[in-house]
Amino acid sequence: MLATASSTDFFDPKLSLILDGQYTTEKSALSERNKGWGIGHIELGLSSTLGDYFYGKYMGTLHEHGSKIEYETEEAFIQTLALPDGFSLRAGRFLSDVGYLNGQHAHADSFSSRPAVYRGMLGDHYYDDGARLSYVMPTDIYWVLGAEAFRGKKMRAVGITDPESVGVYTAFTKIGGDFDEENSWQLGLSYLRNRNGAGVSELDHDEEEHEDHEHHDEHGDHEEHGHEDEGHHEHAGHDDHNHSHGAAYTGKDTYLAEAVWKWAPGGNYKYQSLTLSGEYLISKNISQTIKNDENHEGFYLSGVYQMSPEWFAGVRYGEVEGYEAHGDHFHEQTLKETDVVLGWTRSHAMTVKLQYTHQSGDDLPNIAGDMLTLQFTMSLGDHDAHSF
């Protein structure tokens, strides 16, 4: 991560490679991962400070997308380190800081998959091309304010033919602190304005022939969805057609609330610790075509207990409820998911997780019932620093 370089090492590159493999007994709803053996989320990163004023990072990922393996650039940004106190600016491609989990890297997660609400409403994790300005208040309590502007392609709704070029704006604030030596907390609220977030259904989707480049270059098969048979179920959730990081459930206005509490005896995270976290997401104004009051909505609650330096166990429950437009009406889709994970880790370099997942729900393909996932993650290269 960020090197603590002196001005003598202007360029101090850190190389990291995260290897991730897994075996899953079932295909899962709202997920790109296949049944059986597969690669998870392989990350190759290079980061460095550039003098004392900038930090830059590149991270490419390999992951499964249906039957293919895709290479993608998830991060390629420069961040300032020396704006006037408290301000920082980041530009390029990076993970949005809305919500709690979104800004974190998947390999640091305690569970082998992101919560259902993230998979449905943020496309697993939302990263995009854009810029962010954030400001840390000079208060005793931690208080950060931030705003981002993104291209928004991954969050584009179905049927949008003439998208706005700056599609997504976000604003977020987080506060946090320590109750005492052993207990720390963080709360956050985020708003995501998605100008291309309200879908257009076939109903008034008369052939608009002009297809700009933007629309064409990356899995620009949205129009084809509109021509599909209404009852065709592969359509649901778009997970077999849409881009792997595209969100299935979008709306013009999305609100996110997050809460995290961490505890360790004596504040010593070496032996035991407990992390409780939860998030709630709601998307409003989800269709331009259908007059509606329906909202996409979901949440998760998770608790992870580290019982020794090498072992941890976690439980997570989450739900997501989304609406898929079919002409002039919606089909409601729901997914309820319970995960139980047991993990073993050796000095953060290697982690093995065994996760049991139970899914139930309606109108979504691949609702797994019961499934087991065995995941191996190995971190090669420079030590990686993780967020709270």
Added chain:
Amino acid sequence: MRIASNWVFRETSRLGFAAVLLAGSIQAQADLRVFACEPEWAALAQELSPRSVVYSATTAQQDPHQVQPRPGLISKMRKADLVVCSGAELEVGWLPVLQQKSGNRKVQSRDEGLFFAADYVETIDKAESTGPLAGDIHEDGNPHLHLDPYRILDISKALAERMANLDPASAKIYRDNQSAFADRWQAQIETWEKQAEPLKGLNLIAYHSNFDYLLNWLGINTVGDLEPKPGVPPSSRHLASLLQKSQSLQVDGVIYASYQNAQGADWLSKKLGVPNVELPMSVGGNEDSHDLTGLYGSLIQTLLKTVTGSSS
């Protein structure tokens, strides 16, 4: 910057006012806001600048390798003028996140408000190669360097200079405090070395390389480590092989740090029939370790009492 300089200005004028009020009875000293990664550096900063606001990110009961870059630390770093840490990659898992998230440009550069003690002294045990499974190995050498009193002297000098650079108006105060500290410390070193005479040549089994500088200084040998690899907790297999290996050696005791779990050390010391000793890792690690002098005194007295059964 504007906010920070306003703050400094306000504080300075308040202090100036106080100084006038106290009219020479107390020497006015400048405030720096110091963020220390570990309590030993907070204590040293306090020695050099008693009027500074000093915050320690960790306690002696917390493993400094594994710290959560929590919001409470970001807000503290946001307002710091100076960050003082061990360096040598000890804080590599959490300090960079704090620096980046704090948005505080004063603490990004090792030439300005970021001070690594390891930059000013030689470290021991530099690793030649590190791999993903080598554990918490530090290529830059052993970062637990605050337990060598001679290194503390060098570091105190460098730190006072850094404070003087950051706050030239009070440069003299920092340098004066440093030379007073150095005089006291030199005298202490002589006392400690005399007291610790009986410890010379002892054979101890340690838990991690936490006390290597101390043991080197006092002429104590480390004949085993409870950890199979640095940062990897003692396994029963490793403890069993350590027990076997120790039976052919003369072992005088097993030591572990105030933030470490006593289990492995307990088991092994009982099997070997030798004392099991918890040592304060830093200032605040036990009742007597209220400052650096107290910490060193307590380390030596604890070893004398428990291992050699004597004290002075």
